[in-house]
Amino acid sequence: MTLIDTHAHLDMPQFEEDLDEVLARSRAKSISKVITIGTDISSSKKAISLTEKYDFVWAAVGIHPHDAKDFTKSTYSILKGLASHPKVVAIGEIGLDFYRDLSPHERQFYAFRSQINLARELGKPIVIHCREAASEVWEILKEEDGFSIGGVWHCFSGDLNLANACIKEGFLISIGGVVTFPKAERLREVVKEVSLDHILLETDAPFLAPVPMRGKRNEPSFLYFIAEEVARIKQKTIDEVAKITTKNAEHLFKFRY
Ligand SMILES: [Zn+2]
Numbered sequence: 001m002t003l004i005d006t007h008a009h010l011d012m013p014q015f016e017e018d019l020d021e022v023l024a025r026s027r028a029k030s031i032s033k034v035i036t037i038g039t040d041i042s043s044s045k046k047a048i049s050l051t052e053k054y055d056f057v058w059a060a061v062g063i064h065p066h067d068a069k070d071f072t073k074s075t076y077s078i079l080k081g082l083a084s085h086p087k088v089v090a091i092g093e094i095g096l097d098f099y100r101d102l103s104p105h106e107r108q109f110y111a112f113r114s115q116i117n118l119a120r121e122l123g124k125p126i127v128i129h130c131r132e133a134a135s136e137v138w139e140i141l142k143e144e145d146g147f148s149i150g151g152v153w154h155c156f157s158g159d160l161n162l163a164n165a166c167i168k169e170g171f172l173i174s175i176g177g178v179v180t181f182p183k184a185e186r187l188r189e190v191v192k193e194v195s196l197d198h199i200l201l202e203t204d205a206p207f208l209a210p211v212p213m214r215g216k217r218n219e220p221s222f223l224y225f226i227a228e229e230v231a232r233i234k235q236k237t238i239d240e241v242a243k244i245t246t247k248n249a250e251h252l253f254k255f256r257y
């Protein structure tokens with residue numbers, strides 16, 4: 001059995017002390033690949049250097065909506081250069097975040113639109129981050145023809161209508177630790193109704209650790225608990241969940257040098 005953690009932040013200071021051990025534990029829990037996701041230029045560079053250190057680590061590069069205020073024309077060309085690295089499999093995470101609202105909305109729109117176009121230029125899928133901005137994210141993806149590039153709506157927290165609409169456009173939705181939280185009935189409903197063929201799994205480590213590790217630092221090995229919960233909801237074995245979600249991730253991200 002193999003699982004792919006499609007979204008983690010291994011460059012963050014939470015992993016500075018013990019990343020070797022963290023990744024050894026994840027290997028022991030059948031995690032065959034981890035995609036470490038950039039949030040700004042410096043973390044995107046760190047993500048790439050981690051892919052050079054660890055065979056099974058791959059990277060996405062991009063500017064998170066929190067950092068969109070710093071996105072300029074030169075950011076586009078810097079990202080383009082970084083994305084030419086053979087282990088960069090996606091542009092992300094990109095999108096809109098009106099919950100923490102750390103960048104003015106106009107700057108978030110600009111960075112999001114620019115990076116959709118960068119992904120199209122490079123032929124790489126996009127990793128979408130969205131908090132309290134679903135209709136705006138949807139509108140921009142439509143206007144910029146972002147769905148045609150292919151991608152994933154990470155840490156999906158929308159309702160079944162949004163999930164079905166994304167899937168109809170050819171997108172995947174990614175399920176994280178929130179699915180194990182007692183109050184996440186709506187998300188469990190989405191997982192129950194949506195075919196596994198449209199689902200990816202992720203930890204978003206070091207954030208959002210699943211039950212029974214909730215409140216602790218999250219790490220890729222905890223993906224196992226998320227896969228178990230998805231299997232329970234779908235009334236399938238964890239092996240089936242692993243097989244299909246791994247196939248989905250391989251199909252979207254390619255993982256080719
Ligand atoms: Zn995110």
Ligand SMILES: [Zn+2]
Nearest residue numbers: 007037093204
């Ligand atoms: Zn993230």
